[in-house]
Amino acid sequence: MTKIYYFSGTGNTLWSARRLAELLPSQACEIFNIAAEMGRTSVTIEADAVIVLFPAYAYQTPSMVRRFLLRAEIRAPYIAALATFGSDPGGALAEASRILKRKKTPLSFAGGIPCVENYITIFGVPSRETKEKRLAMQRRATENMARMIGERKIKRVGLTFRPFSALISSLFRAAKRLFVKGYKVTNRCNGCTLCARICPAGAVTIIENKPVFSTACEHCQACLNWCPMRAIRYIRITPDSERYHHPDVKAADMLIRNL
C-alpha cells in the first residue's frame, strides 16, 4: 500500500497527487488530505511507501504541512516528499527533510514539481501561454516522479539548507497573521459558503451569511480563487481580476468540511 498525503489551495498539488496514484498501477494507493488529517488527535501512518506533496510557500513548507510532519508518526520503508512550486521551491524540501530526519524517518526521495504560480495576489494571474507551458511541465515532472518512485529510486534533490529561504519563510510566517486583514468581501457575495467549506485551515467562518477570516489563514489563496462570484478581493485582486485554479480540478474535489 502506498499512502499519498497532500496539502493544496488551488488544486495543483492535488492534481499531482491524483496523477501519481494513477501512475503507480502495481501498488494500491490511498490519497489523504493533510488538512483533514490534522483534525485527528494523532496521525500514525503505516505503509510500504508514503508520499507527501505540498506547495512551496515563501521558500518553505506551508505551516500546516510543517505541523503535520512534526506530528505524524510514519512507519514506512520508503518516504518521498514532493514540492510543487511556481518559480523556485527554495528550502521547502530541505525543511521537510530536516524534520523527518530528526524523527529518524529520513526521506528516500525528494523532488520539485514546477506548476503554475498561484500566488496571484503578488504576481497576478499568468498569461494563457505561461499557464499552458507550466501545466505541461507539471505533467512531465509528475510522470517522471511516478516512474522513479515506482522503481523505489533513492534520489534527494533540493535538500541543501538555504539561510535566505529560512529568513524569508520566518518573515512570511510572522506576517501571515497580518496578511489576513487584506481579504475583503464585496457585495457580490451570495452567501454560498464555499469559501468556508474549501478553506484547508478552517480560517473562514460564516457570520450573517458572509465570510469572516481568522488568523488561522495559511494564505493558500483557495477562498480568493474558488469563489464562484469573485466576491473576495485582496488588494490588487478585484472582482474583475482573473482567478486561477488547476483546470482539471473542481471545487467539489477540494471541499474540506460541510456546513
Ligand SMILES: Cc1cc2nc3c(=O)[nH]c(=O)nc-3n(C[C@H](O)[C@H](O)[C@H](O)COP(=O)(O)O)c2cc1C
Ligand atoms: C503564499 C504563497 C507562497 C508561495 N511561495 C512560493 C515560493 O516560495 N516559491 C515558489 O516557487 N512558488 C511559491 N508559491 C506558488 C505555489 O507554490 C505553487 O503555485 C503551487 O503549485 C500551488 O499549489 P496548490 O495549487 O496545490 O495550492 C507560493 C504560493 C502561495 C499562495
